[in-house]
Amino acid sequence: MYDVAERSGVSIATVSRVYRNPDSVRAQTRDRVLEAARALGYVPSGNARGLASRTTGVLGLCFPDYSDPDAETEAEADDTYDDSAVMLYSDQIIRGMERAARRHGYALLIAASLKGGPESLVAKVAGRVDGFAVLARTVPTEDLEVISRRLPVVMLAGPREIDHLDHIEVANSDGERELTRHLIRDHGLRGLVFVGGEKDSPDAEARFRGFRDACAEAGLPVPDEPDLRAVMMTQAEGERAAEALLDRADQDGGRPQAMLFANDQMAIGALHALERRGVRVPEDIAVAGFDGIPLSRMVRPALTTVRQPIRRLGEEAVELLVQRLAEPTREPVSLMLPVSVTRRASCGCG
C-alpha cells in the first residue's frame, strides 16, 4: 500500500480511501491509484483491514468431525460408498449459510472441530470472524461461554446450552409425532417399531419422543426405549437393523406393520434389506425416515419422511448473526423451525 501510494504520488490515506470510499476521491486521483495498484500487484491485506476497522466481513461455522478424514481415499474408490447422514447435513448447512452470508456481503469460514487441538479450532475461527454458528456438541460449552462474551454466536440444532445465546432448532418431536399419527390414523397401522440413535443424540431422542407421544395418543403401547439404537445411523446400520427386526419378528411370530427410523439413511438401508428378504414395501410393511434428504425421493419405493429445513437452518443462523451484529443488546432469540411430513410410496401414499 505504501508502494502504491508512492508510485501514484499520493498518501496511503488516499489509497485507503480509493478502496473504502471511492467517491471521496477525485476521479483522476483514483484512476492513478488503481493503475499503480495493478502495476504493483497490490492485494489489500484483509488482516490489516480487519485489525484497523475491527470487523472482518466473515462469518464462521464450526461443525463436528464425525468422519475420519484419512478414511477418505478408500471410501471414494468404493462405488457402494455410503454418504453418511452427517455429511449431507453439514453440507447443506454450509450451503445455506454460504448463500445467506453472500446475500449480506459476508464470506464464510468453515472448520470442523479437530478433537486433537486444545482450542485450536475455535480460537482460529473465533478470532477471525464477526460472528459464527456452532453445530450442537461441537465446541465445549465453557469455551463458548468465553467466546460469546466477545462476539455473536448462534447455536444450531440441539439443546440450547447457554441461555444468552441465539439458538435455532428443528421441530424434531413435532415432526415425528405428525408422521406417526399419519401412519396410525390414515393407514390404520398398529405394530409400529422405532429405530433410534444413541442416547446422547438430542435429535434422535426428540424424534423418539414424538413417536411415543403419537403412540400414547392413539392408545397404542408406549415403548420406554427405541426398539433398536444405531450408533452412526448409517445406511449399513439401517440394513442391519431391519434384518434384526425381521429376525426378531420371526421368533416372536408378529412382524411389525411399520418401521420408523430416526433418519433417512437408515430407512433407505432398510429398504434394501427388506427387498432382499422379499418383504414388500409398503404392502407388507411401511417404512418411514426423517430428514428429507434428496435420496429419499429417488429410492424405490420413494421414502415417506419428514422434511427438515436444514439449509434454512444455515440461512436463519446467518440472519440471526447479522441481526445481532446490528443490534448487539437485543434479547436472545430461540427459533424452532417447522418441519413437514412428506408422504410418499413407502408408507402406502402416492
Place this chain on the structure above:
Amino acid sequence: MYDVAERSGVSIATVSRVYRNPDSVRAQTRDRVLEAARALGYVPSGNARGLASRTTGVLGLCFPDYSDPDAETEAEADDTYDDSAVMLYSDQIIRGMERAARRHGYALLIAASLKGGPESLVAKVAGRVDGFAVLARTVPTEDLEVISRRLPVVMLAGPREIDHLDHIEVANSDGERELTRHLIRDHGLRGLVFVGGEKDSPDAEARFRGFRDACAEAGLPVPDEPDLRAVMMTQAEGERAAEALLDRADQDGGRPQAMLFANDQMAIGALHALERRGVRVPEDIAVAGFDGIPLSRMVRPALTTVRQPIRRLGEEAVELLVQRLAEPTREPVSLMLPVSVTRRASCGCG
C-alpha cells in the same frame, strides 16, 4: 491481551508465547496467564495475529455463483426440486478442500463470486488467506494475474489460463472416449448421439472431443457439433433434450441406439423422459452420463457414467497449495486427475 498480561502480572510477549509456543513459558506462569485469559474472556485476534505473523492459517476457495440466492426459498419448498450439477459439484469440492485443509491444520474460507462487486469477492478472500483455489471462470484472469503475484493460487477444472499457476483438471476427454469406446465395442452400438453444453464450457467441450475421438476410432461418422447443446445442463434440460431427440428420430425414421450426455443430471432427466415415452433403457436405447454423482447410482436403471473425482480435486488443490507454501519457487504443477468409467444398467451392463 494487554489486560490479560496485566492481570497475570506478565508482559504481552509472554501472553503471546503462551499461545504460540507454550513450552517456552514456565508452567506456573502459563497457568496464571491462561486463568486470566479465561476470566477476562480473552479471544486472540486472528487479524492481529495474521498481520504480525504474515500468515493466516486459512485457505480459500472461490467458486462461481450459478444459482440465484434469492430463488432459494421457493426451490426449497418444492419437492421436485432439482439439485443442479453445479451445486453438487461445488459442495463436493468444498468438502474435499475442507478435509484436506483440516489435515494440514488450515481452516477454509469460501465465497461464491458475486458478479456485482468490482473485485469485492476476490479482494476479500485473497487478503485473508495464505493461498486459495479458484474454480474455472470464477475470477477474471487479469485479477488472478495480479493476485497470484502475492500468494499461491491453484486453478481448478478448466483450462490453465495463466501459465505460472498450479493447475488441476480432470481427464474429461479421456473419460468420455473410454465410455464411448465401451458402448461401441462392448455393446456393439452404432447410432450414437451426444448432448453437450455451451461452447464456453471447457468440460462439456472436452467430453465432446472424447466422444468424437472414439467415433473416429471406430470408423463411425464424426459429428462436428454435439447433437444438442444445453445451457445449464440441468435435469429438466435433459428431459427436453431426450424428447427432442426422440421427436427428431420419429421424423428421420432412425432412433439412436445410445444417448450420451455431458453430465449425469441431464442423463437422469433423459431417463425420466424415456420412461414416460415408453422407451426401455437399455433394451431400446442406452443412456450414459458423466460425473458419477450419487444419484446416478440410485436411479433405475442405474446410470452408466464416468466417475469424476471431484472431491479429490479439492483435496489435491489443498495439497498443491500446501506444497507451494512450503516451497514457493518450485515449478508450476499441472495435474490431470484420472477418471473411471462406471458401467451400470443403463448401457446394458450390470
Place this chain on the structure above:
DNA sequence: GCCTAGGGTGAATGCGCTTTCATGACACAC
C-alpha cells in the same frame, strides 16, 4: 478586496499481535 464553505488530501495515531533482541537470574564449570 476579504471571508467562508467545502471538497480533496496528508500526517499521524492506533488496531492487537509476533518477533527479535536485550536483560536478568541462575547453575555449572573453571
Place this chain on the structure above:
DNA sequence: GTGTGTCATGAAAGCGCATTCACCCTAGGC
C-alpha cells in the same frame, strides 16, 4: 571468584491498514 551457558521474561519495533484531524485549495458570497 570470574566466566559461560541456559532459561524465562520484558521492551520495543513493526505488520498494513482505517480514521481523525488539520490543512490547502478553490469557488462563491459579500
